Amino acid sequence: MRRDIFTDEHEAFRDMVRQFIAREVTPYHEQWERDGVVSRDVWRAAGRAGLLGIDIDEKYGGGGNPDYRYYAVMNEEFARAGATGPMFNVHNDMIGRYLDRLCTPEQRERWLPGYCSGDLIAAIAMTEPGAGSDLQGIRTTATRTGDHYVLNGQKTFISNGQLADIVIVVARTDPAQGHKGISLLVVERDMPGFARGRNLDKIGLHAQDTSELFFTDVRVPGANLLGAEGGGFVALMQNLPRERVTIGVFALAVADKAFEDTLAYVKQRQAFGQPIGSFQHSKFLLAELATELAVARAFTDKAIAAHCDDELSVQEASMVKWWDTELCNRVTDRCVQLHGGYGYMREYPVARAWADSRVQSIFGGTTEIQKEIIGRSLGL
Known part of the structure; x- marks a missing residue:
């Protein structure tokens, strides 16, 4: 069927994405499946090709183009190629929206350039062993102590979990407030108390790293609160x-x-x-x-x-x-x-x-x- 939602510019972008996949993804995908994780090189290659942060402001290295159809084209081509290892859609379509909408000016300067270049890989940690689709059932807590939050809990089934340099963690900052007590905190790679569990053994998606994450008394700076406290839900x-x-x-x-x-x-x-x-x-x-x-x-x-x-x-x-x-x-x-x-x-x-x-x-x-x-x- 003829599709009317895409312009010539979108189709030119589709051709570029296909070439990128043929050059940077397909030749390596079988090895990534054996390894259980993709190479960080493909993330940097995607950054150089302009495939990360398409809708992020150009001053941070993004494309400055808010048209979602470019992401739709990209996702279609990766799907058609069976290129399920690089989780660019999690990074781009999902996490990018949180960062672009909620980051303070200081956070934007700190995270967005690496996010767009592929040097900083992002993940979001919602699901817990006892809480999947029911986000109000999460038990991970973040208690404010001075200018830090002390984060404790466990997450599972986290895409990009092994590679992630920053993880948006959904946590309870005020358990008494129900869904109004849920906040988003950005945990960075080397924070003490942040540990990655095993790379989970899945039925499919073997090239995609999917992990358990553990947080034990992780001191997260208040400056890493994403959005308003209590505004996470x-x-x-x-x-x-x-x-x-x-x-x-x-x-x-x-x-x-x-x-x-x-x-x-x-x-x-x-x-x-x-x-x-x-x-x-x-x-x-x-x-x-x-x-x-x-x-x-x-x-x-x-x-x-x-x-x-x-x-x-x-x-x-x-x-x-x-x-x-x-x-x-x-x-x-x-x-x-x-x-x-x-x-x-x-x-x-x-x-x-x-x-x-x-x-x-x-x-x-x-x-x-x-x-x-x-x-x-x-x-x-």
Whole structure:
């Protein structure tokens, strides 16, 4: 289907991103999967290419371009390439919004240049062993002592956790105030008491470092408070719609590419003397998937445009997130089936897409949480 939301400038940027992936990512991705982490070199290469901090002010080394569509293009191309190791989308689409909206002038000078160059990798630590989608259930605490906060707690499933130079930590600064007592603190790499646990062994996304983080009496300077004390929950709620649209964009691109690869495969793979795509079951199944993908594309592009106009509602973002990620699960699963035994071999992109994409309906708020949000918007 023809897409109307992108201009010639966006498509030129798409070509540049594809070249970057072919040059800086694809040749090294298998090694990163074996290592369980990407090289810091690819972050610096992304910084030199202008792929980090596209919307950050140029005086800090960013692109000065607030158009979210450039991030959408970038995420689509990384998804289509199976380049799931470098978590640029966490750094760019999610954390960048917190830094750009909430940093003081001093914090901007301290963090943003490295953020844009790739010398400073960022992570955000929300999830805890006992608190996932329910952010109000977090137990990590930060007690004010003079001009510092004393931070104690544990986080898990943190993307960029091994590489991160700064981590935005969600913590309770006033447990008696409920969600109004949640704040954001920026923990820096070498702060005493900050420790990284193991690089978690996941079903997929093997090149992406995902970690446990531990905070034991970490003295975080008051100057590292991000935004207002007690304003963390509101900041999280403001930024989660963007995160959820980004996850949806990535998931839909994964599904599109898996479908394209499978369509080509069933046209040449023979069984009983004919291409397996010519069997009615295969034909009907692919027709169904093509239609579902087309419908999802129309809705997702509408959401991208709405987000660019600052008109995307919380419930619409949740719709995009749950629909596209669950659709991706269905598409990749059926594409594996159509590949037969080859679909279970990691040398085939569809196998890696199936394993890597399964988590998308979990992180960023599970499908069930998205449905709860949508249900509440209906007055239920």
